[in-house]
Amino acid sequence: MKIELGREQRDGIFPANIVLDKDLRVTALGPAIARRFSDFIPGEALLDHFRPMAGGQETTFEAVAGTQTMLSLQSRKTSAVLSGWVIPYEAGYFLALRVVPPNYSLVNSSLQITDFTPDDPVVHSLLMSSIQSALLEEQRLVALELDRARQTSLDLLNRLSRTSGFLAHDFNNFLSIIKLNSDRLKLDLADNPRALRLLEIIRGAATRGSAITRSLMTLSSQRDDSRLAVSIDGLIGENKAFFYTVVGARVKLELDLAAGGVQTLISPIAALNCLVNLLINARDAMPAGGLVRLSTRVVAVHPQSAQSGPWVVIEVADNGQGMPSEVQERAFEPLFSTKAHGNGLGLASVLAFATDAGGDTRIVSTPGEGTSVFVNLPCAAQGAEVEDGESVRSEPSSLGGQAPADDLPWILVVEDEPFALEALCELLSASGFQVTGASTAATAMRELERTRFKVLLTDIILPGESGAELAAIASRMDPEMKVILMSGYVPQGEDMDESWMFLRKPIDAQVVTTMLRVATRA
Amino acid sequence: MYGMIHRALRQMVLDSAGKHVWSEIEAAAGIGQSQLISVEIYDDEVTLALLASAAKCMKIDVTELLFDFGRYWVRYADYGAYSALLNFTGDDIVTFLQNLDRLHGSVQSVMPAARMPSFTVLSQGPSELLVNYASPRQGLEPFVKGLLHGLLDRFSLEGDVAIKSTENGSTQFLVNYRPGAGQ
Numbered sequence: 001m002k003i004e005l006g007r008e009q010r011d012g013i014f015p016a017n018i019v020l021d022k023d024l025r026v027t028a029l030g031p032a033i034a035r036r037f038s039d040f041i042p043g044e045a046l047l048d049h050f051r052p053m054a055g056g057q058e059t060t061f062e063a064v065a066g067t068q069t070m071l072s073l074q075s076r077k078t079s080a081v082l083s084g085w086v087i088p089y090e091a092g093y094f095l096a097l098r099v100v101p102p103n104y105s106l107v108n109s110s111l112q113i114t115d116f117t118p119d120d121p122v123v124h125s126l127l128m129s130s131i132q133s134a135l136l137e138e139q140r141l142v143a144l145e146l147d148r149a150r151q152t153s154l155d156l157l158n159r160l161s162r163t164s165g166f167l168a169h170d171f172n173n174f175l176s177i178i179k180l181n182s183d184r185l186k187l188d189l190a191d192n193p194r195a196l197r198l199l200e201i202i203r204g205a206a207t208r209g210s211a212i213t214r215s216l217m218t219l220s221s222q223r224d225d226s227r228l229a230v231s232i233d234g235l236i237g238e239n240k241a242f243f244y245t246v247v248g249a250r251v252k253l254e255l256d257l258a259a260g261g262v263q264t265l266i267s268p269i270a271a272l273n274c275l276v277n278l279l280i281n282a283r284d285a286m287p288a289g290g291l292v293r294l295s296t297r298v299v300a301v302h303p304q305s306a307q308s309g310p311w312v313v314i315e316v317a318d319n320g321q322g323m324p325s326e327v328q329e330r331a332f333e334p335l336f337s338t339k340a341h342g343n344g345l346g347l348a349s350v351l352a353f354a355t356d357a358g359g360d361t362r363i364v365s366t367p368g369e370g371t372s373v374f375v376n377l378p379c380a381a382q383g384a385e386v387e388d389g390e391s392v393r394s395e396p397s398s399l400g401g402q403a404p405a406d407d408l409p410w411i412l413v414v415e416d417e418p419f420a421l422e423a424l425c426e427l428l429s430a431s432g433f434q435v436t437g438a439s440t441a442a443t444a445m446r447e448l449e450r451t452r453f454k455v456l457l458t459d460i461i462l463p464g465e466s467g468a469e470l471a472a473i474a475s476r477m478d479p480e481m482k483v484i485l486m487s488g489y490v491p492q493g494e495d496m497d498e499s500w501m502f503l504r505k506p507i508d509a510q511v512v513t514t515m516l517r518v519a520t521r522a
Numbered sequence: 523m524y525g526m527i528h529r530a531l532r533q534m535v536l537d538s539a540g541k542h543v544w545s546e547i548e549a550a551a552g553i554g555q556s557q558l559i560s561v562e563i564y565d566d567e568v569t570l571a572l573l574a575s576a577a578k579c580m581k582i583d584v585t586e587l588l589f590d591f592g593r594y595w596v597r598y599a600d601y602g603a604y605s606a607l608l609n610f611t612g613d614d615i616v617t618f619l620q621n622l623d624r625l626h627g628s629v630q631s632v633m634p635a636a637r638m639p640s641f642t643v644l645s646q647g648p649s650e651l652l653v654n655y656a657s658p659r660q661g662l663e664p665f666v667k668g669l670l671h672g673l674l675d676r677f678s679l680e681g682d683v684a685i686k687s688t689e690n691g692s693t694q695f696l697v698n699y700r701p702g703a704g705q
Contacts, residue, residue: 106606113610113621127607127628134603135632138526141602142558149555 172488175506180423250289285320592668
């Protein structure tokens with residue numbers, strides 16, 4: 001069949017066509033070829049510009065002309081490739097070609113849509129892959145933008161947090177002054193009941209003010225559930241009435257507390273949550289009722305790892321339905337639960353609590369016999385944080401306020417708020433301590449160079465050098481000196497030594513004197 | 523509409539009126555960063571609320587804003603990775619408009635929820651074009667007018683765009699053009 005096409009039709013259908021004479025010289029070019037190969041013009045020999053290939057090998061026109069074999073023309077000057085069929089006619093050859101895109105990207109490409117026939121599927125492929133690349137690139141920019149926005153929000157939150165923290169600090173300073181001076185007045189007004197009542201009101205207002213600073217500190221991400229040196233037996237003893245209500249009337253709760261006064265460094269709130277979770281699990285394992293035994297003991301080495309201790313072991317054992325080994329293996333896994341309405345967070349939070357305190361957990365269960373969960377916690381070392389307010393758990397009161405018989409000027413108090421410094425110094429002196437006051441770290445340094453102190457009691461936030469920096473220098477100068485840092489706000493980034501004690505503001509007279517007695521005794 | 527439209531509008535406002543105006547627009551339209559994700563599809567109402575807020579904050583009417591935005595859209599699409607697509611589609615206004623549906627067809631394949639308009643060059647003379655525009659959306663003629671002006675800008679041409687007729691959901695635009703001063 002013979003088809004005749006006018007030039008316009010020919011160029012429209014095959015934009016990348018080449019018309020050759022019998023000597024393979026160009027007589028006409030399609031617009032895509034003319035545009036892309038500017039020095040390839042009528043009269044030029046095709047083979048000077050292109051290498052004919054077929055099936056990956058160099059070939060001749062005679063071999064492919066009029067066959068179904070596809071010809072590739074590889075530019076001798078660039079990486080451009082054309083491919084198509086060779087159609088012989090009486091005056092020579094008509095090459096019906098297409099531009100082969102080097103890759104499916106239009107970036108840095110000189111390709112035009114008009115280089116391809118109108119229905120060439122490669123156009124759609126090229127466009128699609130390029131649109132996808134462009135979208136990916138834009139999504140990358142969007143991700144960066146979102147990240148910047150997130151960072152901006154974080155910065156704002158951090159600023160707000162710092163502001164709240166410093167507000168809490170300043171507010172606590174004033175509350176300290178009120179509380180300490182109330183305590184000073186209390187000594188002078190012991191025989192005036194009305195004045196004492198008024199003092200109680202003032203002190204009560206200061207205590208309520210402390211609640212506001214706690215809210216501010218929560219906002220500034222200051223931990224409110226401080227880790228304290230806590231006697232587990234004491235904690236259980238104080239809350240046993242609550243535990244009986246947790247297990248309910250059908251379950252008998254037995255306590256066997258043998259850890260004595262041994263303390264662990266934990267958050268009391270988290271410890272209570274841990275115990276309540278274990279008791280709830282035990283109760284739920286015995287829907288018809290049964291026995292739960294909550295026991296504690298102290299062991300010299302870790303029961304499993306043999307790591308030296310001492311360790312406090314808490315055990316909650318029930319005689320309920322027990323659990324198969326596959327459930328035991330996953331029992332501490334977050335979100336894993338076999339209960340119909342369980343959230344799978346109870347035992348996971350027990351594990352988190354134990355891990356946070358430097359300990360671990362173990363579960364032993366026999367189907368049909370019951371389950372025991374063990375929580376192993378390391379015993380507290382010296383230097384535990386002591387909470388302010390009325391819930392102090394350190395028990396050095398047996399010293400009965402007697403100061404050690406030592407003529408050293410024991411206490412160096414560093415506090416930049418003059419009224420607080422004055423009140424603190426007077427209160428400590430009245431309690432039998434020898435006290436030197438300093439309002440800056442620089443003044444304190446001069447005192448430290450001149451005199452040996454038993455305890456450095458310093459505010460953390462000071463003008464110039466911080467209390468923590470001062471404490472670090474002082475500890476190097478005299479490693480035996482005890483350090484107590486006090487603040488209502490601990491700025492992030494402060495380098496705190498584990499052996500230092502911490503006193504939260506606003507300062508309570510009883511707490512600070514108790515801490516100092518512990519420190520001077522040690 | 524796709525979030526890409528919102529991003530383009532934001533960029534136009536940032537370029538022409540500044541960050542504070544865009545903040546006002548965001549607040550007035552009740553949108554934020556999460557409505558600016560290119561490949562997310564947002565309800566047309568969100569886009570319309572954004573356009574209305576933008577017009578109000580920029581103290582122009584919506585028709586004028588749509589025209590400006592259409593004109594800006596061509597420039598915006600020429601940014602970054604989309605530039606190669608525009609270059610590929612055509613290197614003169616006629617070729618570009620003749621192939622725009624092919625580009626839109628491919629966009630539709632990649633973003634199936636997109637509702638793309640259609641452009642057909644009905645006739646062309648040495649200095650004028652008759653272009654038919656059809657879209658599943660209504661009321662965007664000012665945007666298209668701006669878009670055709672944007673194409674004149676892109677190909678360094680000067681000229682006018684006028685609506686010749688509107689019937690059966692499609693609109694014919696007459697584009698008169700001549701080489702720009704820089705040609």
